[in-house]
Amino acid sequence: MKDTPESFWRVKRLHEMNREEWESLCDGCAKCCLIKLEDEDTGEIEYTDIACRLLDAETCRCKDYANRSTLVPDCVTLTPKNLEDIDWMPPSCAYRLLKEGKDLPWWHPLRSGEYEAVRLAGMSVHGRFLYEDEADMEDLESRIVDWPLMAPE
Numbered sequence: 001m002k003d004t005p006e007s008f009w010r011v012k013r014l015h016e017m018n019r020e021e022w023e024s025l026c027d028g029c030a031k032c033c034l035i036k037l038e039d040e041d042t043g044e045i046e047y048t049d050i051a052c053r054l055l056d057a058e059t060c061r062c063k064d065y066a067n068r069s070t071l072v073p074d075c076v077t078l079t080p081k082n083l084e085d086i087d088w089m090p091p092s093c094a095y096r097l098l099k100e101g102k103d104l105p106w107w108h109p110l111r112s113g114e115y116e117a118v119r120l121a122g123m124s125v126h127g128r129f130l131y132e133d134e135a136d137m138e139d140l141e142s143r144i145v146d147w148p149l150m151a152p153e
Helices: 019-024 065-071 094-099 116-120
Strands: 034-038 045-051
Touching: none
Parallel strands: none
Antiparallel strands: 034 045
């Protein structure tokens, strides 16, 4: 898609987008596929470097997107309706950025025209995670990382 002042994400609200437009907002960073911990006292969300078993390490896309919520019951299907209640999306997430009235960053595939730009900008989980079966799931606190919280430039 060519990035223009009239690009759909600039002229439509999230709830006005059709399914194809909505799905194209996902930049494939896969940060939402990382296991997150919530502090019971403060509600603060912390990311780990452990990813869902369905994450494809090369493409940073779900191996079974259509069935993800059935195969992984904790997987959240993001919609315009539930986006308001989800506070754990990373600061670089297109859904979060647009909800906050911001534009997409230069490396987003809809702006750059290149899916690889997400990885080249250092905004992807590519090469930075372990799968659940490779990690000590009893010691998740030792796997907390802050790089998923990097804000877009």
